[in-house]
Amino acid sequence: MDHSLGSFDCVVLNGTVVTAADIGQYDIGIRDGKIAMLAPRSSLANATADRVIDAQGAFVTPGGVDAHVHLAEPELFGKGRPADDYTSGTKSAVAGGTTTIVAFAPQEKKDASIIPAVEDAARKALNAAYCDYSFHVIVSNPTRQALDEFPLLRERGISSVKIYMTYEALQLRDNQILDVLLQARSTGVTTMIHAENGDMLNWMTEQLESKLLLAPKYHATSRPQLLESEATNRAITLGQLVGAPILIVHVSSPTAAETIRKAQTNGLPVYAETCPQYLFLTRKELEKPGFEGAKCLCAPPPRDGEEDLEGIWRGLQNGTFTILSSDHCPFIYDDAETGKKSAITAEAPLGRFRYVPNGCPGVETRLSLVMSANRLAPSRFVELTSTNPAKLYGLYPQKGALLPGVSDADLTIWYPSSGLAPFAITNDALHHNVDYTPFEGHRVNQWPRYTLVRGKVVWDRDNGGVVGEKGYGRFTRRDRSFFCQEELPPWDVEQW
Ligand code: DUC
Ligand code: ZN
Numbered sequence: 370m371d372h373s374l375g376s377f378d379c380v381v382l383n384g385t386v387v388t389a390a391d392i393g394q395y396d397i398g399i400r401d402g403k404i405a406m407l408a409p410r411s412s413l414a415n416a417t418a419d420r421v422i423d424a425q426g427a428f429v430t431p432g433g434v435d436a437h438v439h440l441a442e443p444e445l446f447g448k449g450r451p452a453d454d455y456t457s458g459t460k461s462a463v464a465g466g467t468t469t470i471v472a473f474a475p476q477e478k479k480d481a482s483i484i485p486a487v488e489d490a491a492r493k494a495l496n497a498a499y500c501d502y503s504f505h506v507i508v509s510n511p512t513r514q515a516l517d518e519f520p521l522l523r524e525r526g527i528s529s530v531k532i533y534m535t536y537e538a539l540q541l542r543d544n545q546i547l548d549v550l551l552q553a554r555s556t557g558v559t560t561m562i563h564a565e566n567g568d569m570l571n572w573m574t575e576q577l578e579s580k581l582l583l584a585p586k587y588h589a590t591s592r593p594q595l596l597e598s599e600a601t602n603r604a605i606t607l608g609q610l611v612g613a614p615i616l617i618v619h620v621s622s623p624t625a626a627e628t629i630r631k632a633q634t635n636g637l638p639v640y641a642e643t644c645p646q647y648l649f650l651t652r653k654e655l656e657k658p659g660f661e662g663a664k665c666l667c668a669p670p671p672r673d674g675e676e677d678l679e680g681i682w683r684g685l686q687n688g689t690f691t692i693l694s695s696d697h698c699p700f701i702y703d704d705a706e707t708g709k710k711s712a713i714t715a716e717a718p719l720g721r722f723r724y725v726p727n728g729c730p731g732v733e734t735r736l737s738l739v740m741s742a743n744r745l746a747p748s749r750f751v752e753l754t755s756t757n758p759a760k761l762y763g764l765y766p767q768k769g770a771l772l773p774g775v776s777d778a779d780l781t782i783w784y785p786s787s788g789l790a791p792f793a794i795t796n797d798a799l800h801h802n803v804d805y806t807p808f809e810g811h812r813v814n815q816w817p818r819y820t821l822v823r824g825k826v827v828w829d830r831d832n833g834g835v836v837g838e839k840g841y842g843r844f845t846r847r848d849r850s851f852f853c854q855e856e857l858p859p860w861d862v863e864q865w
Pocket of ligand 2 (some may be wrong): 619
């Protein structure tokens with residue numbers, strides 16, 4: 370043993386360490402839940418350590434940060450409620466290599482305050498999670514009181530809100546969006562925006578219903594790309610009016626992505642997220658016989674074909690997208706009370722698409738699908754799935770990095786490229802609380818072998834599966850966005 374190095378709780382030897390900035394052959398020493406040392410390969414081979422993980426030939430990356438996860442929420446997106454709570458959802462997360470999630474704390478429209486939403490989410494998550502977590506507050510009623518509470522959010526370690534341009538329970542008008550953006554700007558809060566034009570899609574839905582076109586596939590007809598591009602353009606314009614940074618969530622449309630790219634080129638602080646459903650699924654999934662299409666019914670919907678998928682991959686490769694999240698929003702398929710089948714009635718045996726709860730599970734499959742596609746350079750993969758979400762939402766460099774003495778020892782250790790035969794994803798191997806995955810049968814050749822949260826192995830694929838404990842996951846305080854470190858000067862209407 371080499372005692373001159375001090376002792377470690379765990380060492381990870383012989384891996385190829387990939388961060389957003391770098392790839393190299395390093396050993397990693399972990400102490401008290403933190404990255405304590407990164408040293409040239411083999412230099413920790415004789416160090417004193419309680420646990421040694423040999424990562425020979427494998428990638429070792431900062432743990433995944435999934436900044437878009439719906440857990441334990443009420444009915445918001447059609448009928449039905451997400452079936453995962455903080456326990457099953459985070460169990461699924463660690464089994465897929467994710468070590469931090471940011472879930473949602475939805476304000477009820479009847480509430481003037483946003484604080485009950487935060488307290489409710491905190492109560493649900495306390496002692497329940499397998500990985501670390503935080504919350505974005507969904508603002509559905511931006512009263513003066515709610516806006517005045519943004520500084521309180523910051524005090525409580527929450528630095529982002531989400532708003533919607535659609536959904537009856539959530540949709541804000543443009544003047545309300547401006548109120549939120551202005552207050553977010555002056556309090557160091559990042560605003561996430563769901564950009565679909567709710568009035569247009571309600572009108573389209575009425576048109577389809579009047580022709581009795583009710584089946585799941587008409588969900589996509591009701592929400593063409595035009596609606597997403599219009600709302601994206603409007604969201605960018607509203608942000609520009611008050612000079613507020615915005616993040617457009619779950620972009621599915623290549624046209625919307627191009628609009629975002631143009632805004633970025635013009636220097637606007639516009640960030641964008643996409644998700645695996647817009648890289649791997651198309652509208653064909655919604656056209657499956659019977660009610661089956663409801664499994665892949667989410668909003669925005671999977672788009673028309675390969676060209677659309679390519680457009681989104683291009684945005685990942687060329688830097689338009691800042692982050693890649695799951696939008697995990699799990700509804701049980703075969704459940705007529707709170708699941709997808711709640712949209713089926715005697716009069717509509719194939720369901721009414723307007724009532725099908727919008728969303729798909731994906732927190733566990735996000736990293737494997739994208740890593741296995743092998744279309745992103747390893748450092749870009751880490752940037753999109755870990756480092757950038759940590760930076761964007763004020764978790765960096767505690768999360769999303771491997772800085773000795775600074776970063777939490779959150780790691781995903783992959784199989785050596787020779788170590789895992791390609792296999793098909795099947796729902797029975799997953800850990801969420803739903804009865805299907807939209808990615809059933811998709812072939813992958815990478816899956817996390819180990820997941821470590823603050824130095825503790827919580828997922829050991831070959832030896833016990835999920836070996837972490839419920840309640841180990843902690844609320845993680847967040848600061849203002851790393852992409853917007855400076856306080857912005859006060860906005861003045863007269864500047865226009
Ligand atoms: N879209 C989904 O598919 N699910 C959750 C919410 C959303 O906007
Ligand atoms: Zn959304």
